[in-house]
Amino acid sequence: MDITDLKYDLNNSYFYANGDKIKILAHNNELLNEHIIKTKIIFNRLVDITLLKDFYDYFYHQKYLDISYVNFKKYLYKMIDFHDIAKISFNFQVDRLKNDEVVKVLKKYGLDKFIGLIEPKHSFISSLLYMSYLLNQKIDPEKNKLLVLLSYVIYGHHTSLKDILFESKFMYNIDKYSDTFDLFSVYINENAANSRDYQDLQDSFYTFLDEIDGDSKIAFFYSYIYSILVSSDVIGSSYSNKTVEYVKEYSKNWNNRIKDELANIMGQEFYELSYNKECKEISNEELFSKDEINSLKDINILRTKMLKEASFNLKKSLKADPNKKIFYLNMPTGGGKTNTSMKLALDILKNTDADRLIYAMPFINIIEQNYYVIKDNFGLSEDKGEIRKIYSASESIFSDISDDDKSEIILKDSFFDYPVLCTTFVTLFNSIIKNKKKYKYTLSSLANSVIILDEIQSLPLKNWTSLYYLINEISKNYNIYFIIMSATLPNFDELKLNKEVPFDYETVHLINEPQKYFSHYLFDRTELKNEITELNSENEDFSFYFKDIIEENFDIGYTKGLIVLNTIKMSKLVYDELYELKDSYGFEMDLLNSSIIPSEKRKIIHKIKNMDSNNARYILVSTQSVEAGVDVSFDFVIRDFATLDSIEQIRGRCNRSRELNKRFDDENKKGNVYITNIKRNDRLDHRYIYDKEEIDTKIKETELLLDNNVNYNYQNILDYYGLISNNINKIQDDKELNFVFKDRDNMISWNKLKFSELLDKNYGIHIIQKKNNQCSFFIATGLNILIDDKEFQNKSIEYLSIDKTEKVYERNKNNFIFTLNELKYLKDHESRYNVKLIKNNIVDGTKLIECYSKCIAKLKKDIGAKKIIQKEFSSILYKFIFQVTINNPEDFVESQGLDKKGFFFVIPKDKIGNGEKCIYSIEKGFNFDFKKNENDMVEII
Structure with a gap:
C-alpha cells in the first residue's frame, strides 16, 4: 500500500x-x-x-x-x-x-x-x-x-x-x-x-x-x-x-448586545434620577438663548440645559443625515459630561441599530471613577454580565462558580462580549492598530457600537492625523457611533489627508457656541495670578517661591494647595524642600506621583476629599497623576509649565465645585492658579517629558498664548487648537516635501495592508509613547485593608467570619482599600494554603507574593487554571505595584538583586523605607539615586 x-x-x-x-x-x-x-x-x-x-x-x-x-x-x-x-x-x-x-x-x-x-x-x-x-x-x-x-x-x-x-x-x-x-x-x-x-x-x-x-x-x-x-x-x-x-x-x-429589554431598563433607571426626570423628550422650545443661559444661577439647571441642547442636536442630526456618526461634545469641567454622554448613548441606541455601548478612557482612575456611575445610573448588573470594566488590573474574582464558568468569563473579557463595558484607550485602539491575534479578538465586537471617547486630547499628538483617520473610517465601515468629549477638545477637522487635500469628514458638534457655557460665571472659578515665574532648582532661593505662595494663600484663608510638577525627580525635590516647613507653617502634606502605589494614592485622595475645608492646612505635591479623573479640589494651584490642555486640567482641580464661593459667601471668589517654568541642569523641566513634535506645537502655542494673555478665555483655547492643527499640517507637509516618513504614511500603510509598519517603534502609532524601558515593581510591604482604621482598632478582619465581614464591609464600603470579593478570596487562600495573609487589618505583601507564586507553580502545566489564578490575583497584586520608566533596567535589577515574578520585579521588605540604602519609600515612592543619571526616570502620564 x-x-x-x-x-x-x-x-x-x-x-x-x-x-x-x-x-x-x-x-x-x-x-x-x-x-x-x-x-x-x-x-x-x-x-x-x-x-x-x-x-x-x-x-x-x-x-x-x-x-x-x-x-x-x-x-x-x-x-x-x-x-x-x-x-x-x-x-x-x-x-x-x-x-x-x-x-x-x-x-x-x-x-x-x-x-x-x-x-x-x-x-x-x-x-x-x-x-x-x-x-x-x-x-x-x-x-x-x-x-x-x-x-x-x-x-x-x-x-x-x-x-x-x-x-x-x-x-x-x-x-x-x-x-x-x-x-x-x-x-x-x-x-x-x-x-x-x-x-x-x-x-x-x-x-x-x-x-x-x-x-x-x-x-x-x-x-x-x-x-x-x-x-x-x-x-x-x-x-x-x-x-x-x-x-x-x-x-x-455569545455576542451579548443591548436588546430591547435591557435598553428599556437602562432608560427607565436613567430617567428616574431626579436631575434627569425632565430629559426624556426634548423640544426646541426648551433650548435657551445665550442671554437666558447667562441669567441662570443654579449650576444643576445649567447642566440640564447643556444636556438638553446636546440631545436635541444629536437626534436632529440622526434624523437629517443618518450617515453622520461622529459627534463632538465640548463641555466645561463640572458641566456633567458623563451624565450627558449617557443620555446621548440612550438616544443613539433608541434611534439606530447600534446595540453595544463602550466607554473608553485614557486613565484607569477615570474608569474607576465613572464605572460605578454608569453601572448604577443605568441599573446594570455585573453579576448578570450586563456591564464590565476591562483593563489589566480590573477585579476578576469569581465566587461560587466552576472553573469552566471562570474560563468563559475570562474569554468574554478577551472578546469584549458584554452589552456595556468600560475600557482604556490602549485596549480599544490596540484592537485596531496591532496585528497580533490576541489584539484582534475584540475588533469585530466594536461593530454596531456606541463608543464614547473621554478626554480625547490625551491621544498622542504625533498620531492625531492617523488616529482621526482611523476613527472616521472605522465608524463608516463598522457602523460605529462615536461621541468624542472633553473640556479641551482638539480641532481635528482642520487636519489634512495630504499636502493638497484636507479631511472632508462630516462631524456634528452637539453644543452650538460652547462659549456661552464656558464663559458663564458659574464655570469661571479660577484666576491665573501674575506672569509665568522662571525658577532654577539649583538656586538657593528656589524654595522661597513656593514658601511665599503658600504663606500668601494661607493668610487669606485659602488652606488647600496643589503643586504639580512634570517629573518624579522635581516632585521629590519640591516635596523635600517644603517638608522642612510643614511644622512651622502648620500644614500636612503628601507626595503623589506615578511611583506611589495605587493603595496609597487612594488613601491620599480619600484624605483630601474628607478634609475639614475651614481649618485644615494641606499641601499636595504631585505630577500629572492628579490631572484627569481625580475628583478633588484645591483652593490654590501651582503648575509647572506644560501644554495648555494640561494647565486646563489642573485649573479644573481648583475651586472645582465653587467651594470657595460657598465658604466665603462671595460669588466673586476665585481659586488662585500660578504658572512656573522650572529649569534644572540648564534644561527646562517640561522638556524631559514632551517630545519634539509636542514642543514644536503644543508647547510653542501655549507659550505664545500665555505671553499674550495669561488669563485667556475660551476663544483663545479654540484658537490654540486651531493653531496646533495647522502646526501638525506644516510638520507633515515639510516631511512630505522632503520624502521623510510622516504620520500620514500610517494611513497609507493601513490601506495597503502593511500592518506591521503601524508598529514601528519610531514612526508607527502608539497610544502610550514609551521613551525608555518601562518596569513594574511589586512592593512587598504590608497594606492596610482600611483607609481609616479608627473604628476598627479593637477588631480585626482576620477574625471575622465571612458573614460578619460582609456586614462590616457594606456599612463602611468607601473606607475599604480591598473589595469584599478580594477579602473573601484572601481568606479562602489562607485556609487553603495554611498561610497568614491578613494580620491586624493589614495584608502582608511578602506572604501574598509567596502564596501567589505557589499557586502558579502548582498549576504550571494547566494553562487554563493558571490563567484563572493570574486573573483573580491581578486586582489584589495591582494595589502593591507601580510602574516607572528606567534606562538600563537590567543593570538596576541585577545590582539590587530583585526577583522577577511574571511581569514584575519584587522589592523586598529590607529595601523598603526612608533610609539611603532603601530603594522604595511608601510615602516618597521610588528612591533610586537619580543623580547617577539625570534621565534615569521620567514621569509616566
Whole structure:
C-alpha cells in the first residue's frame, strides 16, 4: 500500500486503510470535523450579516468582485472548512496531539516512514489548499482577486494578521512544500493547479493592492473577517471537550448586545434620577438663548440645559443625515459630561441599530471613577454580565462558580462580549492598530457600537492625523457611533489627508457656541495670578517661591494647595524642600506621583476629599497623576509649565465645585492658579517629558498664548487648537516635501495592508509613547485593608467570619482599600494554603507574593487554571505595584538583586523605607539615586 492509497472522509475526520481507520483530531479528544462545525456555529453567532452585505455591495460596485452575494458567502464559509484542514498531517497528529493511533495503523502497512516527511505547519498548507479550492471554482480569478484575502486570513489565524505586500514568498513557497500539498490535495479531492497559477494570482493581487492608497475598505474587511475567524476558532476550541449539540445551545451565550429589554431598563433607571426626570423628550422650545443661559444661577439647571441642547442636536442630526456618526461634545469641567454622554448613548441606541455601548478612557482612575456611575445610573448588573470594566488590573474574582464558568468569563473579557463595558484607550485602539491575534479578538465586537471617547486630547499628538483617520473610517465601515468629549477638545477637522487635500469628514458638534457655557460665571472659578515665574532648582532661593505662595494663600484663608510638577525627580525635590516647613507653617502634606502605589494614592485622595475645608492646612505635591479623573479640589494651584490642555486640567482641580464661593459667601471668589517654568541642569523641566513634535506645537502655542494673555478665555483655547492643527499640517507637509516618513504614511500603510509598519517603534502609532524601558515593581510591604482604621482598632478582619465581614464591609464600603470579593478570596487562600495573609487589618505583601507564586507553580502545566489564578490575583497584586520608566533596567535589577515574578520585579521588605540604602519609600515612592543619571526616570502620564 502507498501513502496516497489512504482515503480521507472529510465528513467524519477518519482515514481509511483497508479495514483500519485513523481518527484525525483538531484537539485532544475532539475530531477535526467537530471543531470545524463548532467554529462555524460561533462564526454564525458573531458575524454581522448586514455589515457583510455592505462590504460585498461596495466591492461589487468597485469591480473588486464579480460573483453573486450567495457565492461570496459560500466562499467565506468555505474558508472556515479549510482553516484547519492541514491538521490531517500525520506529523502534526503525532508531534502536537500525541495521536498514537496514527503510528499504530501506518506502521501496520509500512507507511510510518512518511510521518516525518509530511509538513506539520498546518496554517500555511491550509491556506494553500483553500487557494486551490478557489482556483478550481468556475470563477474568473482576475475579476475576484479580493477572495485571495481569505487565504491570508487562514495563513495568519494562529499568529497575526499578515502584511500581504510583505509576504512575497507566500505562494512561491508552494514548491518547497509540494509533496505535502500534493498529498493533501489527493486526500481532500482538490485538483492542485500548476504552481505558476498561484503565483500569478498573488502577483496580480499585489499589483492591485499597490495601486490603492485611499481606500480603507479592504483593510477593514480583511481585519473584520480575520477577527471573526480567530474569535470563532478560539471560542470553538474552548468547547473542545463538549459535543456539537452542546455548542449549538451554549453559543447563545455569545455576542451579548443591548436588546430591547435591557435598553428599556437602562432608560427607565436613567430617567428616574431626579436631575434627569425632565430629559426624556426634548423640544426646541426648551433650548435657551445665550442671554437666558447667562441669567441662570443654579449650576444643576445649567447642566440640564447643556444636556438638553446636546440631545436635541444629536437626534436632529440622526434624523437629517443618518450617515453622520461622529459627534463632538465640548463641555466645561463640572458641566456633567458623563451624565450627558449617557443620555446621548440612550438616544443613539433608541434611534439606530447600534446595540453595544463602550466607554473608553485614557486613565484607569477615570474608569474607576465613572464605572460605578454608569453601572448604577443605568441599573446594570455585573453579576448578570450586563456591564464590565476591562483593563489589566480590573477585579476578576469569581465566587461560587466552576472553573469552566471562570474560563468563559475570562474569554468574554478577551472578546469584549458584554452589552456595556468600560475600557482604556490602549485596549480599544490596540484592537485596531496591532496585528497580533490576541489584539484582534475584540475588533469585530466594536461593530454596531456606541463608543464614547473621554478626554480625547490625551491621544498622542504625533498620531492625531492617523488616529482621526482611523476613527472616521472605522465608524463608516463598522457602523460605529462615536461621541468624542472633553473640556479641551482638539480641532481635528482642520487636519489634512495630504499636502493638497484636507479631511472632508462630516462631524456634528452637539453644543452650538460652547462659549456661552464656558464663559458663564458659574464655570469661571479660577484666576491665573501674575506672569509665568522662571525658577532654577539649583538656586538657593528656589524654595522661597513656593514658601511665599503658600504663606500668601494661607493668610487669606485659602488652606488647600496643589503643586504639580512634570517629573518624579522635581516632585521629590519640591516635596523635600517644603517638608522642612510643614511644622512651622502648620500644614500636612503628601507626595503623589506615578511611583506611589495605587493603595496609597487612594488613601491620599480619600484624605483630601474628607478634609475639614475651614481649618485644615494641606499641601499636595504631585505630577500629572492628579490631572484627569481625580475628583478633588484645591483652593490654590501651582503648575509647572506644560501644554495648555494640561494647565486646563489642573485649573479644573481648583475651586472645582465653587467651594470657595460657598465658604466665603462671595460669588466673586476665585481659586488662585500660578504658572512656573522650572529649569534644572540648564534644561527646562517640561522638556524631559514632551517630545519634539509636542514642543514644536503644543508647547510653542501655549507659550505664545500665555505671553499674550495669561488669563485667556475660551476663544483663545479654540484658537490654540486651531493653531496646533495647522502646526501638525506644516510638520507633515515639510516631511512630505522632503520624502521623510510622516504620520500620514500610517494611513497609507493601513490601506495597503502593511500592518506591521503601524508598529514601528519610531514612526508607527502608539497610544502610550514609551521613551525608555518601562518596569513594574511589586512592593512587598504590608497594606492596610482600611483607609481609616479608627473604628476598627479593637477588631480585626482576620477574625471575622465571612458573614460578619460582609456586614462590616457594606456599612463602611468607601473606607475599604480591598473589595469584599478580594477579602473573601484572601481568606479562602489562607485556609487553603495554611498561610497568614491578613494580620491586624493589614495584608502582608511578602506572604501574598509567596502564596501567589505557589499557586502558579502548582498549576504550571494547566494553562487554563493558571490563567484563572493570574486573573483573580491581578486586582489584589495591582494595589502593591507601580510602574516607572528606567534606562538600563537590567543593570538596576541585577545590582539590587530583585526577583522577577511574571511581569514584575519584587522589592523586598529590607529595601523598603526612608533610609539611603532603601530603594522604595511608601510615602516618597521610588528612591533610586537619580543623580547617577539625570534621565534615569521620567514621569509616566
